[in-house]
Amino acid sequence: MKTNCYLWPIYFYLLLHYVCADSIEEKIRNDPDLSEFYALLEASQLANVTLQYKQVTIFAPTNSAFQMYGNLRDDPNTLVLYHMTSAPKRTDQLGTSSLSLYSELEGSPPVWITHRTGQYHDDIYVNNARLLFIQSNIMGTEKNGNEQVLHKIDEVLVPTRSQKSASKRLYNPTALEFLENYESLIQHPHRVRSFRQKVQQFNKQDIFKTEGGHTFFIPVDEGFKNERAAFIDEKIIDGHVIPKQVLFTNPTKKDAPFQTLANGDNDIRVVILFTQEQRGSTIINYVKSHTLLGDGKHTQGVVLAEIVKANIPVKNGVIHLIQKPLMVVDSTVKDLLQEKDGGILNNFVNAIKDMGMEGEEFLNKLERSHDITLFAPCNKALEGDLTLNSILRDKQRFLDILNMHLVVDNRLYVEKILKHNRNKIFQAHTLSRGKNLYFNVVDSGTNRTMSVEGGGVNATVVQSDLAATNGIIHIIDRVLGVPCTTIWDKLRTDPMLNSTFYLGNLQGFNRQLNDTKRKFTYFVPRDKAWTDARVLFPSTIKKLFMHEFAYHATRILERHLIISDVNEPPYTIERIKQLTTNRTNRSYGGFLDVELPTVRGSLKLFIEERPNNTYVINWRGEQIHVFRPNVECTNGIIHVIDLPLLQERDVRVNRATKKHVTYLLALVCVFIKLF
Ligand SMILES: *[C@@H]1O[C@H](CO)[C@@H](O)[C@H](O)[C@H]1NC(C)=O
Ligand SMILES: *[C@@H]1O[C@H](CO)[C@@H](O)[C@H](O)[C@H]1NC(C)=O
Ligand SMILES: *[C@@H]1O[C@H](CO)[C@@H](O)[C@H](O)[C@H]1NC(C)=O
Ligand SMILES: *[C@@H]1O[C@H](CO)[C@@H](O)[C@H](O)[C@H]1NC(C)=O
Ligand SMILES: *[C@@H]1O[C@H](CO)[C@@H](O)[C@H](O)[C@H]1NC(C)=O
Ligand SMILES: *[C@@H]1O[C@H](CO)[C@@H](O)[C@H](O)[C@H]1NC(C)=O
Ligand SMILES: *[C@@H]1O[C@H](CO)[C@@H](O)[C@H](O)[C@H]1NC(C)=O
Ligand SMILES: *[C@@H]1O[C@H](CO)[C@@H](O)[C@H](O)[C@H]1NC(C)=O
Numbered sequence: 316m317k318t319n320c321y322l323w324p325i326y327f328y329l330l331l332h333y334v335c336a337d338s339i340e341e342k343i344r345n346d347p348d349l350s351e352f353y354a355l356l357e358a359s360q361l362a363n364v365t366l367q368y369k370q371v372t373i374f375a376p377t378n379s380a381f382q383m384y385g386n387l388r389d390d391p392n393t394l395v396l397y398h399m400t401s402a403p404k405r406t407d408q409l410g411t412s413s414l415s416l417y418s419e420l421e422g423s424p425p426v427w428i429t430h431r432t433g434q435y436h437d438d439i440y441v442n443n444a445r446l447l448f449i450q451s452n453i454m455g456t457e458k459n460g461n462e463q464v465l466h467k468i469d470e471v472l473v474p475t476r477s478q479k480s481a482s483k484r485l486y487n488p489t490a491l492e493f494l495e496n497y498e499s500l501i502q503h504p505h506r507v508r509s510f511r512q513k514v515q516q517f518n519k520q521d522i523f524k525t526e527g528g529h530t531f532f533i534p535v536d537e538g539f540k541n542e543r544a545a546f547i548d549e550k551i552i553d554g555h556v557i558p559k560q561v562l563f564t565n566p567t568k569k570d571a572p573f574q575t576l577a578n579g580d581n582d583i584r585v586v587i588l589f590t591q592e593q594r595g596s597t598i599i600n601y602v603k604s605h606t607l608l609g610d611g612k613h614t615q616g617v618v619l620a621e622i623v624k625a626n627i628p629v630k631n632g633v634i635h636l637i638q639k640p641l642m643v644v645d646s647t648v649k650d651l652l653q654e655k656d657g658g659i660l661n662n663f664v665n666a667i668k669d670m671g672m673e674g675e676e677f678l679n680k681l682e683r684s685h686d687i688t689l690f691a692p693c694n695k696a697l698e699g700d701l702t703l704n705s706i707l708r709d710k711q712r713f714l715d716i717l718n719m720h721l722v723v724d725n726r727l728y729v730e731k732i733l734k735h736n737r738n739k740i741f742q743a744h745t746l747s748r749g750k751n752l753y754f755n756v757v758d759s760g761t762n763r764t765m766s767v768e769g770g771g772v773n774a775t776v777v778q779s780d781l782a783a784t785n786g787i788i789h790i791i792d793r794v795l796g797v798p799c800t801t802i803w804d805k806l807r808t809d810p811m812l813n814s815t816f817y818l819g820n821l822q823g824f825n826r827q828l829n830d831t832k833r834k835f836t837y838f839v840p841r842d843k844a845w846t847d848a849r850v851l852f853p854s855t856i857k858k859l860f861m862h863e864f865a866y867h868a869t870r871i872l873e874r875h876l877i878i879s880d881v882n883e884p885p886y887t888i889e890r891i892k893q894l895t896t897n898r899t900n901r902s903y904g905g906f907l908d909v910e911l912p913t914v915r916g917s918l919k920l921f922i923e924e925r926p927n928n929t930y931v932i933n934w935r936g937e938q939i940h941v942f943r944p945n946v947e948c949t950n951g952i953i954h955v956i957d958l959p960l961l962q963e964r965d966v967r968v969n970r971a972t973k974k975h976v977t978y979l980l981a982l983v984c985v986f987i988k989l990f
Pocket of ligand 4: 813814860
């Protein structure tokens with residue numbers, strides 16, 4: 316564990332505390348960081364008695380925790396007693412899995428302990444508050460010599476109980492009692508009547524009052540707009556409960572699935588995952604239901620709901636109030652985008668709307684089309700980038716870019732892409748003609764990350780499979796089709812293009828690719844192309860990758876690079892093909908090559924389009940498949956190809972050179988012999 320020297324005075328100070336002060340009360344009093352908590356203690360007669368005469372564990376929130384907490388509406392007795400439990404427990408006695416301790420508060424409402432494996436040590440949480448590691452296990456004794464333990468925590472614990480004014484007072488409500496009496500239990504503008512009604516209608520009260528510790532999600536009334544209530548059935552109510560686990564937002568692993576009660580063998584299966592969005596300095600918590608196995612009534616896919624009030628502790632677990640019901644898929648892709656003002660896709664929707672009519676038309680497309688897959692950039696992807704902003708102002712360009720984010724007639728669930736993408740060859744046509752999307756899914760244990768590349772931008776899918784009635788949405792972290800790297804950077808970072816980058820580095824060929832005052836068109840053989848070429852010309856390829864032959868490697872690469880003026884349009888595959896057509900006179904004898912200027916001489920080739928919308932380069936009688944055309948960069952364009960522009964003849968050039976050397980040597984020998 317790394318320790319910083321400036322922490323030593325603090326350690327020393329703490330050590331002094333352990334040794335010199337003997338009662339917990341004194342230790343709290345002398346700790347400037349617990350002054351707020353001490354003020355509460357002073358105001359509570361009951362806490363005072365506990366502190367003087369009883370065994371106790373105290374979870375003491377620091378002053379900064381109180382600052383976050385803000386309004387102290389609870390009376391000091393209530394608040395302070397909820398931070399005390401009757402048995403003295405050091406951190407090593409707090410168990411290894413989730414368990415509850417009973418607080419000293421009237422009705423003995425539990426506090427919930429969670430362990431979370433950290434980098435250096437386990438983090439322990441009480442409800443949603445974390446125990447401060449080096450400020451835990453502060454021991455003391457009360458008047459009769461009984462043990463007392465103090466742990467400092469980073470959040471104030473708030474008990475769930477009726478206010479004094481309530482007619483029917485509840486001191487330790489279950490989730491069901493919460494549902495039935497929420498008006499008197501929390502101060503929050505939200506209501507949960509609609510969901511309560513549904514629970515009653517289907518007689519599902521039992522699952523909310525089961526003993527033990529569970530996690531309950533309760534959608535608030537605002538989430539029942541339109542006819543949504545009609546969709547709620549027994550299965551969906553089951554899908555709102557995670558049994559036997561008490562999950563508070565902070566300690567719970569993000570994007571890890573938890574089984575819900577909707578977990579039949581043969582019918583639907585639903586898991587719930589916690590997730591977060593960081594917006595500026597605030598973190599917004601979301602929860603998503605993932606219907607893995609759907610049936611006629613329940614659509615496969617993910618429903619994302621913001622947690623509007625998190626971490627309400629109850630007798631049998633914890634409740635989170637959420638913005639809308641999980642599992643219910645009843646809106647179109649368009650409605651889903653626009654659903655919540657200030658939601659996770661707000662910037663994207665606003666950018667579309669700012670286009671005016673064209674934007675409206677695009678949104679209508681998202682409503683009318685069937686089985687669409689929309690790749691929607693998250694808020695952060697659309698923030699504060701100047702080149703991006705200038706592109707967004709160019710309506711035609713932006714529309715083109717929007718269309719590149721949309722695939723129709725194909726719901727591309729992650730599972731589906733994974734199945735089709737064994738050799739990274741899967742591609743999807745977008746609404747933008749000729750612009751395809753390419754995918755990769757990287758599985759690292761439990762962490763599955765999908766990336767999508769479009770127009771040279773490699774974006775990561777941050778939320779996948781969001782379900783709508785007419786398709787799905789994947790939320791991505793970048794806007795596709797807006798190039799932001801030079802060709803040099805693209806080659807450097809793309810793992811598929813490593814070999815060509817490596818060759819270009821041997822003699823500094825790559826350096827020019829960073830120049831933004833030129834425009835390049837670079838035919839880049841992917842790694843597999845070099846591996847395949849190695850089979851065709853084993854010795855040549857082997858040599859090319861050796862430092863001694865760097866000169867040859869550079870000559871070969873030069874053949875692949877076309878340099879034009881910065882103001883010229885780049886040679887997209889379509890443009891090269893068009894040039895080919897213009898110069899072709901079929902009646903005159905078929906195709907003619909297009910001549911493209913390279914660093915040294917020219918590259919003569921022509922392009923054919925295949926029926927499956929892929930392209931083939933014809934070069935010196937070879938047919939080379941274009942693996943990924945039109946990868947846009949800030950200073951040009953890359954076409955990823957399936958074989959290098961290399962021939963047997965290149966091999967012979969090498970042999971010839973060798974032969975010359977041999978002749979030369981022989982000649983020298985002859986000379987030596989002669990004289
Ligand atoms: C608790 O009560 C005793 C006696 O009433 C008093 O001396 C002491 O200061 C109180 N302690 C706190 C923390 O308020
Ligand atoms: C995007 O980049 C990552 C890491 O650089 C890579 O593993 C992945 O294959 C790329 N995705 C696509 C679709 O090319
Ligand atoms: C999954 O992996 C990605 C990149 O490899 C990383 O950014 C992300 O934090 C990981 N997620 C989890 C839940 O571990
Ligand atoms: C890139 O290719 C070179 C040459 O084949 C190889 O030595 C190097 O390990 C590769 N780097 C990566 C990151 O794959
Ligand atoms: C390429 O340009 C970028 C920014 O202009 C710079 O950070 C980088 O170091 C350059 N790389 C090379 C190889 O010159
Ligand atoms: C190719 O021909 C088409 C129509 O015949 C024309 O519109 C286009 O401008 C020509 N392109 C070039 C680059 O000459
Ligand atoms: C094609 O070539 C023939 C024969 O030279 C010529 O008569 C004809 O005009 C050419 N067509 C075009 C479109 O150039
Ligand atoms: C398209 O067809 C060519 C042969 O015509 C084939 O080599 C290529 O793999 C096909 N591409 C896709 C994506 O189906």
